[in-house]
Amino acid sequence: MGKCPECDAWDSLEETFAANDIHRPKVLSAVDQAQAVDVDLPALPVSQIPDMQVPRMATGLAEFDRVIGGGVVPGAAVLLGGDPGIGKSTLLLQVGQKLAERDMKVLYVSSEESASQTRLRADRLGASSGQLYIYAQTNVDKIGQQIQKLRPSLCIVDSVQLIYQDANSSAPGSVSQLKDCCTNLVYLAKASGTAVCLVGHVTKRGMLAGPKLIEHIVDTVLYFEGDSYHDHRIVRCIKNRFGSTLEVGLFRMTATGLEVVDDAASLLIQAGAGSPPGSVLTACLQGSRVLPVEIQALTADSALGAARRKAAGCDANRLAMMIAVLEKHADFRLLDKDVFVNAVGGMKVTDPAVDAAMALAIAGSHMRRGLAAGTVVTGEIGLLGEFRPVASLAQRIHEVCRLGYTRLITGPVHSAADRQAVESVKGRLAVRICKNIDSALAELT
Ligand code: TYD
Ligand code: MG
DSSP: OOTTTTTTTBBBOOOOOOOHHHOOOHHHHHSSSGGGOOOOOOOGGGSSSSSOOOOOBBSSHHHHHHHHHHBBTTOOOOEEOOOOOHHHHHHHHHHHHHHHOOOTOOOEEEEEOOOHHHHHHHHHHHOOOTTTTEEEOOBHHHHHEEEEEEOEEEEEEOOOOBOTTTOOOSSSHHHHHHHHHHHHHHHHHHHHOOOOEEEBBBOSSSSSSSSSSHHHSSSEEEEEOOTTTTTTTEEEEEEETTOOSSSSEEEEEEEEEEOSSSSOOOOOOOOTTTSSTEEEEEEEETTTTEEEEEEEEEEEOSSSSSSEEEEEESSHHHHHHHHHHHHSSSOOOOEEEEEEEEEGGOOOOOGGHHHHHHHHHHHHHHHOOOOOTTTEEEEEEEETSEEEEEEEHHHHHHHHTTTOOOOOEOOOOSSHHHHHHHHHTTOOOOEOOOHHHHHHTTOOO
C-alpha cells in the first residue's frame, strides 16, 4: 500500500516481518486464541504443573480403543498407515460414525474420493449420524477453516498424500507438501483441541510414505496390517505418546464393514491345529494380551544345490538360527532340505518366544512326528540349544489354560509369579519345563 488507510499519509508504511510469524504455520494464527494452548506459562516445578485429566473419547469399537489406549485423546494427532485397499477408509469412517453416535461432532475430510463416493461407503457401513460431516477437500487452509467453523471433536483426513498448501508450490504428496500440511494440521489439533487422524500411504517396502518426520510430529502411529486374501485385519500401534505401544486390535472385514473380533483363538486357530507333524501352537505376547498362533513348517528335499529357507510371518534370521541349532545340538541334517515356516493367518510374530514352536514344527515335519493334541509351546531358544525364560509367562499360562489347552511346553520358570501361575493351573494344564531343545524334541511322538 502506498497510502496509510488510517491517517491518509503517503509513503509512510514500512515493511517489517514479525519474527514469530515467519515459521509458524498459517492456520495456527487463524485459530481462536481463547482455545489455544497456553504457551506463555513460566517454567514450574513438576508438582506445580496443573494436572489436567483429559477424558478420552472412547469409540465403543473395543479393538480400536484398545490399540489407541482407551480412546482418542482430545487434541491428539494420529497417523494411520497401511497398504491400499486394506480398509483404512472403512475403519476411520466407522470410528467417525461411532463417535458421532456418542454425540461428538466428527469431520471426515476426503481428499481421494468425492463426497458422494464417501456417501456410498457410509451407506454400506450404516453411517448416517447427523453429527458426521463429510467434506471433500484437498486444500489444507480450507480444511483448517472448516475445522474452525464446525469445531469437531475429531477430524479425519483421508489421506494426507493428496492435500496441499497454497503457499507451497510443490506437488501434493511431495516431501515438502506432506511436511507442511501435516505440521499445519498437527498445530491446529494442539491449538483447537480437535483430534486429527491422518491417513498415510505405505511404500512398496512397507514403510509409511513421506518423511520420517511425519511419524515424529504425530502422537500416535498405527499400522493397518493383513492381506486382501484373508478377511481379518490387524491394527498395530507403533508409537503412542498417550498409552502403550505393542498393542494390536483385531478386526474381521465383512460385507458391512469391519467387525471387532473378541475371540482371537477362533479367528487365528483352526480346529485340530497343533498336533499333526509340522504344526505347533504357540502363545505369543502382543502388547497386553496373549494370542494363540499356529506355526507351520515344512521340510522338503531340495532339488537344487542351494536349499531354500523361507519364513512368512516369522523372522527369517531366527529361522536360520533354529535350523542351525537343530543341526548342531540335535543332530538334524537339514543341509539339503528346503525349510518353509509360516505363521498361519497372516499374523506377524515378533515375540522371541516363538523360537521353540518354530524348532518343534521343523523337527516334527522332518521326522513326521507331532505333539499330543492340546499342546502349546512357548519358549525362546539360545544358541547353545538351551531354553531361556520367556516374558510374562504367568499371563501366557492363564490364557492357554482359559482357551482349554491341556499341555504347555516351556523353558525354566524363575519368577515367583510364574511359579504361582504354574501351581494355580495344576490339574487343568500340565506344564512341562524343558532345559534344552533335546528334551523338548522328546515330546514329538
Ligand atoms: P478401503 O477402506 O477403501 O481401503 P483403503 O482406504 O485402506 O484403501 O477398503 C477397501 C476394501 O474393503 C475394498 O476392497 C472392499 C472392502 N470392503 C468390504 O469388504 N466391506 C465393506 O463394508 C467395505 C466398506 C469395504
Ligand atoms: Mg481409502
